[in-house]
Amino acid sequence: MRLLFIGDIVGRAGRAIVQNKLPGLVRDWKLDLVVINGENAAGGFGITEAIYHELIDAGADAITLGNHSWDQREALVFIERAPRLIRPVNYPKGAPGRGAALVEAKNGKRALVINVMGRIFMDPLDDPFAAVEREIAACPLREAADAIVVDIHCEASSEKQAMGYFCDGRASLVVGTHTHVPTADHRIMPGGTAFMTDAGMTGDYDSVIGMVKDEPLSRFLRKIPGSKFEPAAGPATLSGVAVELDDKTGLAVTVSAVRIGGLLEQTAPQWG
Amino acid sequence: MRLLFIGDIVGRAGRAIVQNKLPGLVRDWKLDLVVINGENAAGGFGITEAIYHELIDAGADAITLGNHSWDQREALVFIERAPRLIRPVNYPKGAPGRGAALVEAKNGKRALVINVMGRIFMDPLDDPFAAVEREIAACPLREAADAIVVDIHCEASSEKQAMGYFCDGRASLVVGTHTHVPTADHRIMPGGTAFMTDAGMTGDYDSVIGMVKDEPLSRFLRKIPGSKFEPAAGPATLSGVAVELDDKTGLAVTVSAVRIGGLLEQTAPQWG
């Protein structure tokens, strides 16, 4: 089984490259499961129902979110009729939508996708480790799911790596999001779980974390908000991680960084 | 002129690979300048005078620090007699040592090395942008320095990238440290400055940011300190970034990630 996880889509530039490239990747790479973090898809802030469908139509099987989940307030409503949209699982009880979903992969297999937010330097939600434990215990790999993907959305590399080891041997892939920079530490952990500290963003890297650089730079220099943040509109890099699973174990056989288009060094998986 | 920047050395494993590999790299790659972040070199916390000399002897031309600068309290003293040891420039006035130094490179050229700490999610020091501005203005590229390297030690990717653009065209390399994970976004900015959000750590990646994983994991799960953090002792990856400069402009011609040894995907520069 082949998975592709695509990091935070930022604005129109990020959406464009996904729409242009993802259908071809699904076909050429014979992808069985595509998960995309979409928390910045709508102008850098949140996601709309139209964009949700756009991404599903382009080949996404599940879309995860993060601290920007509700920036577009319509998400609080349409998430209830968007079964493949997954917000952090550790919101307080009663939050709209779901924090984990068992989705049908393109090959008919069952994939459990979990989105969870870390707490270091973030708005404190419920314990991310206890929340992930509950989801994995309720739907264990091999018994109830053929693949498990955990998107740990947080700032601190330590918290992401701790989540990786916490799930090692029990998930197919644990991947971080939120810093908007791809890390080069993709690897298979001792227990067989693929891991990468951050998938990076899918957007224009000639920017400050995807945003036109003038305003962030001005705020750092002057400490006075000037105008709104706007997503950078130059050519985007589709950034993420690809994993080949052992179908018997649901664990990783290979893990590769993916960077297509834009400024960054290009890389793609060598499928077996 | 050829530069190699090596990210945060963590403990004995990190020091060992530097001592084993760096002399050969200097020779084979014809390196003119080697800068190493050493804030975690002594058991994960700070640096001692003995380690300082060990790293200089292995080929470092300058050693930078960060939030762990003074974890080994002897550093407050010996930094005064360690001219190539550079602590964050934006400490309050009166801090021991120096925040920038014009060091002689192996080819006799003058290299200005600046260490600066960001403030987002960090102990707030003085304005990092104003501090770097002062140093660069006092010793501008081409006029007073043949190369300028800025180590921006901080947590947030936005602050590191803002520093990159702030120095673009005025420094040879702006590279982040502190997250202990190499990023895959090395590139040459529009003005000619090489940039990479984080150089990664030089240590054992089968760990939580270089530390044996049990204690960090236990703290995340139980919220109770158990024992001390210990550096992981498995095979280390030497992680950093290599830059070839145009000798006329002091700006970057090529920039490459460097990862040698250990768990991570290996990579080395293709020098022209």
Added chain:
Amino acid sequence: MRLLFIGDIVGRAGRAIVQNKLPGLVRDWKLDLVVINGENAAGGFGITEAIYHELIDAGADAITLGNHSWDQREALVFIERAPRLIRPVNYPKGAPGRGAALVEAKNGKRALVINVMGRIFMDPLDDPFAAVEREIAACPLREAADAIVVDIHCEASSEKQAMGYFCDGRASLVVGTHTHVPTADHRIMPGGTAFMTDAGMTGDYDSVIGMVKDEPLSRFLRKIPGSKFEPAAGPATLSGVAVELDDKTGLAVTVSAVRIGGLLEQTAPQWG
């Protein structure tokens, strides 16, 4: 029923005034319940078993803690045999001790004492509101408890005040701790719960939050740790809040600030 809550005891000076004054206050004021925050009782950091007994002997019916709960590591063990020692209720499952206790008051009534930690600018524990909800639901005022005291240990005044309103009508007293400064906003909320944003510390106020001022001041100025923090040893103020309850409702009839000894303006309740 008469309650006295005493804020964070800091070191020897704080313990001394409690031992000197509390027995007399219990007698003269006919106190039925005394709750003391003891997280800084042992040299400013945590609590020992000997100090626990000292405070109980002086008249405390329950002792609460906070972010310094485990600074004296023996607390992880002796808390199990210290039934009136209460650590934050929102630690992860499996933490030693208890986060709430139904203690017998001096008049034989049942008092539920809850300690909970806020999360704004603090180490993120579990949701404090959900945790308090569970405790109050399991042991409601009037039905299962004659008085309920909630010690909300946190930094932000907004979080403390939100906790006050959250419990209004369902607790006898919600009082904040942790900032080590008494607030002057003690009042009875619309539903009948007594509230005060912070009880203040019981220690020497000629200090920085109870500590000898030189070292904290030096760290602010130099950003370099010098020596250890030491509790200030001058005359302490016993700082807290006194509440008279309606015995039928368990809600507050009067609430008064208490400040005895030391530098601060002195004040004591006018019992009816």
Added chain:
Amino acid sequence: MRLLFIGDIVGRAGRAIVQNKLPGLVRDWKLDLVVINGENAAGGFGITEAIYHELIDAGADAITLGNHSWDQREALVFIERAPRLIRPVNYPKGAPGRGAALVEAKNGKRALVINVMGRIFMDPLDDPFAAVEREIAACPLREAADAIVVDIHCEASSEKQAMGYFCDGRASLVVGTHTHVPTADHRIMPGGTAFMTDAGMTGDYDSVIGMVKDEPLSRFLRKIPGSKFEPAAGPATLSGVAVELDDKTGLAVTVSAVRIGGLLEQTAPQWG
């Protein structure tokens, strides 16, 4: 010389009590200098030019700000023609307005008013201690100013108290703002400077830090923004601190809390 400092005015309710009460207080108490923190005067967020004049007309000699300085963007402009409006002195160079002003008191004396922001748990500005040092050195008490008032706007009680000791003997009054809760620790420090950790807010205390409580409570419980924050509109408390100075030294002879109107325990100075 008699000073009155009034803490953060929050919205219409706060402005109303200042307009109703301040003229009488100036007359009855023979006040020579009135300083008001106005960062939340305009609907809870910032200040407008009209409100600035309203407060000056009511008797303010100087108005200080804080982290909400620029919430009303017109403040970036009109501050240049508002000589008694003072924003934090430790903004980066080039910020509009001034961070300290020597204003003429009602008795013709010269009062230096400084506004400075702390950095613990706040947006990191420049070093507040170095900034205050510069202002006091440039205009020392007795030599160039008859009174010096420092408004240290910050979250952490430790930072405020450190600023108090830092200025002790060199300022007439150091008073904290920002937490929106009055502290009961007003005192004269050993060197003669009056100090109070927080002046409290001037607004409706049946609220969460001045705001209608529903929305803040909902955000704590649900972690989802609902609607905007609105200032609470019930009867306000004018909260602050009054100081009588020795005219020869410019240091404090008496210091008293001031709480007039609204829910809180009422208190007023006993002038000599």
